Amino acid sequence: MLPALSHVDTWIFDLDNTLYPARANLFALIDARMTAFVADLLKVDRIEAFRVQKEYFLGHGTTLAGLMAHHDVDPHAFLSYVHDIEMDVLEENAPLAAHLACLPGRKLVFTNGDKPYALKVLDRLGLGASFEAVHDIIAMDLAPKPSASAYAGLCAAYDIDPARALFVEDMARNLKPAKAIGMTTVWVDNGSEQHHDADRDYVDYRTDDLTHWLEHILEAR
Template identity: 70%
Template sequence: MDPRLAHIRTWIFDLDNTLYPSSARLFDQIDARMTGYIADKFQVDLVEARRIQKGYFHAHGTTLAGLMAEHDVDPHAFLDHVHDIEMDVLEENAPLAAAIAKLPGRKLVFTNADVPYASKVLAKLGLGESFEAIHDVHAMDLIPKPQASAYAGLCAAFDLDPATCLFAEDMARNLAPAKAIGMTTLWVDNGSEQTPGGDDRSFIDFTCADITAWLHDHTGDS
């Protein structure tokens, strides 16, 4: 074990573009369905729908949060629609499952998606039994990362000491609130979409391009 990780008792992982590579382009399907949803709802073309979508994403943390705040969209209907996608681009990742299994302590998924979708992704990756729980957007009272309440709620729900937690996430901005409460942070920098103006990386402790390789390299599992 890397001595810088010896204090970690809880390993927290984002889901999309973190536990699978962004090159799988699974989230592209969700992104397209969000654009289509907005186009239908507001009767605009796809270019305008995408502009609206990304505006909400940048301003509110997720497209859904913006739609709820400004248009009172039903979150269950929206999530059911955008998560109705094919999972065939994902493959079982036995090395990742083995690396997670060998981590000392607790393992959790912390995602702005919902449990039904997250469970399908984990099953496809061969990670269905790898985690104690999934803390999803409903558990956050629909106030997603990077809002501070999402992180406080996670810690309260599982009685976590942030100082003994590591959080791995592909969206760099979502690591800042974790670092602010004392978590060790791992940025999975694998080419997924980032928000503009995010040049400050002072809140990132570790960076990797591939979570499987990083775990094998840093946790003594060679």
């Protein structure tokens, strides 16, 4: 293990565009379903629905949070609708599974999606047995990353010492609250970030390929 990470005993991973490459473009299918949901709900065309969707995403952390705040949308109906997609663009990643198995300590998934969807993605990637648990948007009481309560709830649920935890995420802004409570942070900079900060001092490590990064830290002795 890379000496600088020898203190880590809890490894926390985002799901979408983190455990699989952004080039798979799976989230584009979800994005299209969200646009369709908003268009139907507000009775607007797809262009306006997409604008509203992104406004809510940037302003509330997720499109769902914005829809709940402004339109009292049923979260379960929304999640069921937007996650009803085919996953044939995802491929099994045996090297990633092997690297995860070599990490010392616990492994968790921390996602703004819901657990049924996350489990389907993990199974498709060959990572179904790689993680102890999935902490999803329902477990967060529907207050998504980057809400501070989401991180506090995760730590409380699994008795995590943030100073001994590492969090991997493709949305850099979701790393800021993790760093604030003492976690080591890893940004998977693969082009999926939709919010740009000039100052990213809260990012400890940066990579464009999680599998290769894990291989590097495991071989660095």
